Amino acid sequence: MAPAGASDPRDPLPGYLAGLDHEALVALLLEAAHHDRELGERLRSAAARTALREVGDDPAAVGAAVEAALRPVGELDGPGTRLYAEQVRAVVGLLRSTLPGGDAALVVRLAQQAVEQVGAAAVRADDSSGDLAAAAEDLAALHLDACRESRPDPAELGHWLAERHLTVDQDVLYGIGSYAPILGERGLDAYSSTLTVLWDQPGTAGSPALARRLEALHTARGDTDALVAVLAADLGHPSRHLRIAELLAAEGRIAEAVDWAEQGLAATPAGRGPDAPLPAFLARHYGAVGRGNEAVALLREQFRRRPDHDAYLALAAAAAPADAAGQREWALGELHQRAARPTTRSWENPASPLIEFLLADGDLDGAWAAAHRYAVPHPALLRLAELRAATHPADAAPVYREEIDQQIEQQSRESFRAAADRTVRLRDLYRDMGAPEQGERIVAEIRELHRTRGSLMAELDARGL
Numbered sequence: 001m002a003p004a005g006a007s008d009p010r011d012p013l014p015g016y017l018a019g020l021d022h023e024a025l026v027a028l029l030l031e032a033a034h035h036d037r038e039l040g041e042r043l044r045s046a047a048a049r050t051a052l053r054e055v056g057d058d059p060a061a062v063g064a065a066v067e068a069a070l071r072p073v074g075e076l077d078g079p080g081t082r083l084y085a086e087q088v089r090a091v092v093g094l095l096r097s098t099l100p101g102g103d104a105a106l107v108v109r110l111a112q113q114a115v116e117q118v119g120a121a122a123v124r125a126d127d128s129s130g131d132l133a134a135a136a137e138d139l140a141a142l143h144l145d146a147c148r149e150s151r152p153d154p155a156e157l158g159h160w161l162a163e164r165h166l167t168v169d170q171d172v173l174y175g176i177g178s179y180a181p182i183l184g185e186r187g188l189d190a191y192s193s194t195l196t197v198l199w200d201q202p203g204t205a206g207s208p209a210l211a212r213r214l215e216a217l218h219t220a221r222g223d224t225d226a227l228v229a230v231l232a233a234d235l236g237h238p239s240r241h242l243r244i245a246e247l248l249a250a251e252g253r254i255a256e257a258v259d260w261a262e263q264g265l266a267a268t269p270a271g272r273g274p275d276a277p278l279p280a281f282l283a284r285h286y287g288a289v290g291r292g293n294e295a296v297a298l299l300r301e302q303f304r305r306r307p308d309h310d311a312y313l314a315l316a317a318a319a320a321p322a323d324a325a326g327q328r329e330w331a332l333g334e335l336h337q338r339a340a341r342p343t344t345r346s347w348e349n350p351a352s353p354l355i356e357f358l359l360a361d362g363d364l365d366g367a368w369a370a371a372h373r374y375a376v377p378h379p380a381l382l383r384l385a386e387l388r389a390a391t392h393p394a395d396a397a398p399v400y401r402e403e404i405d406q407q408i409e410q411q412s413r414e415s416f417r418a419a420a421d422r423t424v425r426l427r428d429l430y431r432d433m434g435a436p437e438q439g440e441r442i443v444a445e446i447r448e449l450h451r452t453r454g455s456l457m458a459e460l461d462a463r464g465l
Helices: 013-019 022-035 037-054 059-069 078-098 104-122 131-150 154-165 176-199 208-221 224-231 238-250 254-266 277-289 293-305 309-318 321-339 352-360 364-373 378-388 393-410 413-432 436-449 454-462
Strands: none
Touching: 059 078, 059 104, 078 104, 078 131, 104 131, 104 154, 131 176, 154 176, 176 208, 208 224, 224 238, 238 254, 238 277, 254 277, 277 293, 277 309, 293 309, 293 321, 309 321, 309 352, 321 352, 321 364, 352 364, 352 378, 364 378, 378 393, 393 413, 393 436, 413 436, 413 454, 436 454
16 A cells, blocks of 8 residues: 555655664654554554564464564554454464474463453453454354364363363353263363353353353253253253253153143243243143143133234134134124224224234125124224225225225325325225226315415325325
8 A cells, every 4th residue: 555645745854764774764663653552552463463474483482572563553443453353363374384284282382371361351341343252253163173183182282271261351252062072982082071160150050151061062962961951951941941951852852841841831920921932842742741721721811911813823723624614703702892892092903803813814794794793993993994995995995985085184295295195095995996087076175175384285286196
């Protein structure tokens, strides 16, 4: 990149700098770096990266250069973190170039050193750009590749990984699942022993971070019982019961799975319905434990709590094929009872679940009839009118006419624009019905009633009305 001002022949700076001897130029840059923090950090970062390129083959020298290159050169604010990410990438590049045919064990050791340094820096860095996270990802991949090539002592690697995974500032490495093929049983035992010691300590048991690592470990080993034990240490949400139930069901342990799912239902706080997946899980598995008749009762209760079409489909699937019509009739009865519930709120629509059910079932006529039977609020009726306009324009027309009046009464440019758009649609509906004169009469009526509203008249004029 050309220096600033180089394209301007009147700028004396390029010539002045070119005429300085080396020592004077160094002194000038040092003074500038002293007074300009950002410039100083950029120069120090560049120096650290240059030192890496010039290091020889001596392992001690390489290690010292890596350690120096991974020291932040200034504050880890946004710009500082981006500079630090460049330093990390330079280290990864150096070690990556050493790996093919080189000393993979040395790369493992230096990559582990880098992981520790980068992790410690990352917790205080402003990485809003994501540059440091990307560089750390490259570092994690390097470490994993080096371990695959050098095959370090499994127990030592297992202990080191456990220590890093349990340190809050070391969320740089890949999870244990990626390392399992390298560690083998001996390495996984070492990893497990380090975690288990902490898990058994009163002050650490139940730690979310530790539990997450143990879950990953037992998943990698395929140890369902151990995984269940870890999950059972934190049953604060019914979804934890469901996860345990699904794990057990996948191994064919249906009776145990059903028991855990029922515990999840029982653990649901009073006054709050259980998560839908729990009843759905039980409904799918009750038959396998000789309790198929309980599935319908459970899903009916779920439908009462959350009467949507998905809940109905689960109920219908659980019932005997011959009883499908009966389940639909029962569900519609529940929805009609809810729709008939009295309300004093103009915006409330107790019939909404019924209408949504009928729409999902493809019964638009039924939804339209229910909307009128239960006098739903205008927005709900408008939505149905829009769905119905193509086949029943005469039904939609009066709803559109009411919408035009409501938009005009809001008296804003946006509402006038919406009223004009709806007027166009209403005129077209009457054309579709073979009564264009009726549409023109309504347009004339709107213009006469609101002739003093200049903004509305302008919107109508713009649409040729």
